[in-house]
């Protein structure tokens with residue numbers, strides 16, 4: 001299989017597959033262009049499909065478990081792509097990253113404890129904290145005139161002084177598209193250590209960092225505490241979120257054991273036959289698909305910048321360092337936030353509402369998913385521009 005521009009341009013017809021992105025009730029209607037939820041409209045790499053078919057051909061689908069080969073496939077990938085050594089014994093299979101976030105909040109803190117997050121950030125960070133009866137401490141990111149975001153260390157330290165017990169980091173950051181520098185991460189880790197605050201790093205977007213920037217795994221920093229947890233998955237990287245498989249990586253045995261017990265008590269035992277087969281294939285045989293996809297996404301970034309610059313010249317796209325999600329500031333157009341989504345729907349495009357990531361930090365922003373064929377992206381952006389310009 002050749003993963004060239006034509007392969008990605010072709011996209012894939014997902015109608016009739018119960019795709020959230022294409023068919024979610026209350027969001028999508030016939031004829032709308034979906035540029036919202038973070039999955040992509042491309043066929044996945046052929047070895048994943050082959051692995052699933054191969055497994056399906058064995059007609060027994062009884063209970064299964066993650067074997068050493070699963071952790072080894074993940075470790076091999078992370079060594080190859082990110083130069084990180086992961087010992088198979090430092091991994092715990094999870095059904096999803098969000099299940100991992102919830103397990104971390106519930107096992108590392110007590111009800112009433114404060115947990116630091118940095119909005120705008122992926123919405124379930126907030127829910128993982130509040131639904132566990134913990135308190136959100138929002139050390140909101142700081143935005144400069146070009147739309148680039150940085151960490152507010154002074155705000156983090158204020159919360160640490162007040163006794164924050166845990167911080168959840170999004171690295172790379174969804175939705176602001178930052179690939180954190182090594183120095184930024186080191187400063188954070190050192191600060192948290194000083195106040196004995198634990199850290200969970202959601203690294204689900206690790207593989208979408210655009211050169212010349214590189215991804216720095218939290219576990220690669222010498223200052224990182226043993227009990228730091230990194231949450232990773234092949235789901236975004238290889239567009240297999242429907243398989244539901246993720247991994248917690250941590251060098252501290254007790255932390256992993258507590259996470260494992262929490263999941264067991266929640267009835268979220270891992271070991272979906274197809275998820276394990278697909279994930280193993282993804283981590284082992286699909287680097288060529290991923291490399292080709294990255295080049296395609298890079299071109300989509302240029303197309304997005306060019307068209308949006310032409311149609312909505314006052315909109316500001318945050319520098320696209322990472323992910324396949326663009327964070328767009330449309331406040332210069334003075335559209336009341338509550339109208340933006342309505343207007344977009346009327347014009348036939350679904351984007352992710354900025355307030356999903358933070359009620360105040362997301363006001364006046366929309367997130368555009370450019371993980372789709374270029375023609376779909378351009379059509380969606382045109383509709384977006386018309387929606388914003390409508391009087």
Ligand SMILES: Cc1ncc(COP(=O)(O)O)c(C=O)c1O
Nearest residue numbers: 038096097098122174202204246
């Ligand atoms: C930062 C981040 N974490 C987690 C998830 C969801 O992961 P999962 O489906 O494994 O829970 C997403 C999905 O967009 C995400 O952007």
